[in-house]
Amino acid sequence: MSKLLPFARRARPVAPDHAAGTLRPSSSEKFISIEGIARRYPAPGGKTTTIFENLWLPMRRGEFVCMIGHSGCGKTTVLNILAGLEAPSEGVVIVDGQAIAGTSLDRAVIFQGHALLPWRSVLGNVAYAVSSRWRKASKAEVDARARKAIATVGLAGSEHKRPSELSGGMKQRVGIARALSIEPKILLMDEPFSALDALTRGTLQDEVRRICVETGQTVFMITHDVDEAIYLADRIVLMTNGPEAKVAEIVENPLPKDRDRAQLHHAPGYYALRNHLIDFLVTRSRTMRDAMPEGYDPRHPPVVRPSLSEADAAIAAGPPAKRA
Amino acid sequence: MQRSLSVRAGALSLTVLILILLGWQIAVSGTAKTEAMDPEYAALMGQTAITGRSAMPGPLDVGATIWKHLKDPFYDRGPNDKGIGIQLAYSIGRVALGYGLAVLVAIPVGFLIGMSPLMSRALDPFIQILKPVSPLAWMPLALHTIKDSSLSAIFVIFICSIWPMLINTVFGVAGTRREWLNVARTLEVGPIRRAFTVILPAAAPTILTGMRISIGIAWLVIVAAEMLVGGTGIGYFVWNEWNNLSITNVITSILVIGLVGMVLDQILARAQHLVTFPE
Numbered sequence: 001m002s003k004l005l006p007f008a009r010r011a012r013p014v015a016p017d018h019a020a021g022t023l024r025p026s027s028s029e030k031f032i033s034i035e036g037i038a039r040r041y042p043a044p045g046g047k048t049t050t051i052f053e054n055l056w057l058p059m060r061r062g063e064f065v066c067m068i069g070h071s072g073c074g075k076t077t078v079l080n081i082l083a084g085l086e087a088p089s090e091g092v093v094i095v096d097g098q099a100i101a102g103t104s105l106d107r108a109v110i111f112q113g114h115a116l117l118p119w120r121s122v123l124g125n126v127a128y129a130v131s132s133r134w135r136k137a138s139k140a141e142v143d144a145r146a147r148k149a150i151a152t153v154g155l156a157g158s159e160h161k162r163p164s165e166l167s168g169g170m171k172q173r174v175g176i177a178r179a180l181s182i183e184p185k186i187l188l189m190d191e192p193f194s195a196l197d198a199l200t201r202g203t204l205q206d207e208v209r210r211i212c213v214e215t216g217q218t219v220f221m222i223t224h225d226v227d228e229a230i231y232l233a234d235r236i237v238l239m240t241n242g243p244e245a246k247v248a249e250i251v252e253n254p255l256p257k258d259r260d261r262a263q264l265h266h267a268p269g270y271y272a273l274r275n276h277l278i279d280f281l282v283t284r285s286r287t288m289r290d291a292m293p294e295g296y297d298p299r300h301p302p303v304v305r306p307s308l309s310e311a312d313a314a315i316a317a318g319p320p321a322k323r324a
Numbered sequence: 325m326q327r328s329l330s331v332r333a334g335a336l337s338l339t340v341l342i343l344i345l346l347g348w349q350i351a352v353s354g355t356a357k358t359e360a361m362d363p364e365y366a367a368l369m370g371q372t373a374i375t376g377r378s379a380m381p382g383p384l385d386v387g388a389t390i391w392k393h394l395k396d397p398f399y400d401r402g403p404n405d406k407g408i409g410i411q412l413a414y415s416i417g418r419v420a421l422g423y424g425l426a427v428l429v430a431i432p433v434g435f436l437i438g439m440s441p442l443m444s445r446a447l448d449p450f451i452q453i454l455k456p457v458s459p460l461a462w463m464p465l466a467l468h469t470i471k472d473s474s475l476s477a478i479f480v481i482f483i484c485s486i487w488p489m490l491i492n493t494v495f496g497v498a499g500t501r502r503e504w505l506n507v508a509r510t511l512e513v514g515p516i517r518r519a520f521t522v523i524l525p526a527a528a529p530t531i532l533t534g535m536r537i538s539i540g541i542a543w544l545v546i547v548a549a550e551m552l553v554g555g556t557g558i559g560y561f562v563w564n565e566w567n568n569l570s571i572t573n574v575i576t577s578i579l580v581i582g583l584v585g586m587v588l589d590q591i592l593a594r595a596q597h598l599v600t601f602p603e
């Protein structure tokens with residue numbers, strides 16, 4: 001019966017609900033819909049530890065969503081459930097109108113530790129994914145697709161290198177190429193740049209942003225890095241501390257879609273957004289878990305759009321702000 | 325620096341070899357005091373008693389014997405007089421058969437056990453008990469059930485070389501990194517393809533280590549087994565030459581056994597190098 005409920009609910013037209021100043025995407029926009037998932041582990045003494053429960057999150061097609069939260073809030077578990085690597089203890093995830101059961105080539109994962117197969121070359125690693133996607137493709141076709149994906153991440157010329165011969169950033173590029181090569185509907189990234197130095201991280205963020213904007217890729221990404229989330233995301237999901245973590249709120253990124261890294265901190269709304277996120281991580285992620293605000297509905301976590309702060313307003317009004 | 329080190333090491337090896345040969349020659353070349361004795365008694369006592377010469381052959385005698393064997397390794401003059409090449413071929417053949425069978429059993433079985441934590445746990449006591457049994461302890465059982473001495477020797481090789489390979493295969497397969505398996509899962513790779521494209525390459529270095537340990541044990545055991553079962557093989561050759569009191573041939577065999585063992589080990593070391601991947 002519980003399996004039928006999500007369907008019944010989705011079939012019902014959703015009335016616009018602007019109560020408490022929240023915006024909610026209409027059902028037609030739900031490309032991915034996380035519906036009431038929970039993850040529990042058995043704890044010593046016959047008890048169970050609940051990492052999170054009753055977690056709801058809709059995502060639109062072509063949207064870049066970042067999830068931020070402290071360690072232990074179950075971010076990686078949410079991603080693994082989306083990938084199908086783990087099953088939720090309760091609830092379902094619906095992608096493109098279908099409840100997911102297990103992993104799928106439609107949902108590519110970029111792993112935190114790149115997870116390249118060290119006995120295969122760069123080309124071999126990407127070709128492995130391509131030949132898994134198109135089982136009957138000829139060797140030449142597999143090769144061509146793999147080379148194209150490698151070129152997209154700027155690694156043309158390194159096709160025959162082994163992962164051990166590559167730097168950390170290049171390895172992660174191969175991981176990105178492997179994920180893109182299978183033309184997934186959704187890209188899932190688990191702190192893909194956290195192990196890289198700041199310079200490499202910046203370059204790779206630029207690359208990922210360019211590729212995702214060009215291809216209109218739907219992306220779900222986990223990060224610890226507030227600036228990374230601001231630069232990349234359309235919406236930022238804030239998780240309270242675990243265990244029993246909740247989606248505290250969904251922050252709409254007010255910055256224009258065509259952001260420029262160099263001018264980002266001059267954009268109106270930047271400081272308001274950044275301060276909002278940092279405030280959350282520093283204090284509210286803890287306080288909110290202990291006492292959720294009145295009227296909090298886990299099904300419809302509040303959607304927040306930080307307003308222009310005074311500092312931002314000054315920048316926006318001032319002549320040097322090119323992107324105002 | 326690299327080259328000069330290997331040159332120096334080579335020179336040192338050569339010096340050690342010369343010193344050993346020299347010491348050996350000096351040790352056996354002396355003559356002891358002889359006592360006057362009845363000629364008939366002297367004939368029974370042999371060279372050592374009459375001339376005071378050592379019964380131990382010197383390096384030159386051994387060298388001459390090696391040369392004789394090298395010149396004609398494959399002669400066959402009846403059951404007790406075959407060339408050392410033929411004897412070696414018998415031994416290598418037995419090892420190849422027993423070891424080959426062990427590979428065919430240990431790797432697939434190890435794979436299945438390694439993929440299932442339940443099987444791993446359940447079968448571990450059996451492996452742990454059977455592993456330390458001396459291969460030769462199996463011999464009477466093998467002779468009793470198989471009733472063929474040559475096949476029994478092969479069985480003993482099989483049973484002694486299976487354990488290191490089995491244990492290492494289980495260990496290697498069970499130790500395949502979770503992230504590599506997750507890659508295969510997200511790419512919807514089927515179980516057979518996953519076994520061959522992810523688990524096998526990941527476990528190959530560990531498996532090869534087990535195979536290398538096994539071949540060493542197999543070669544150790546074949547000599548002892550052939551001494552017991554007799555008939556043919558390098559082990560039987562050693563025992564036969566001991567019965568002939570031909571210490572020269574015994575020493576020659578020791579050198580040959582060592583050489584073949586080294587070659588077998590090196591072949592697997594090469595194979596191991598081929599499947600090892602840098603991280």
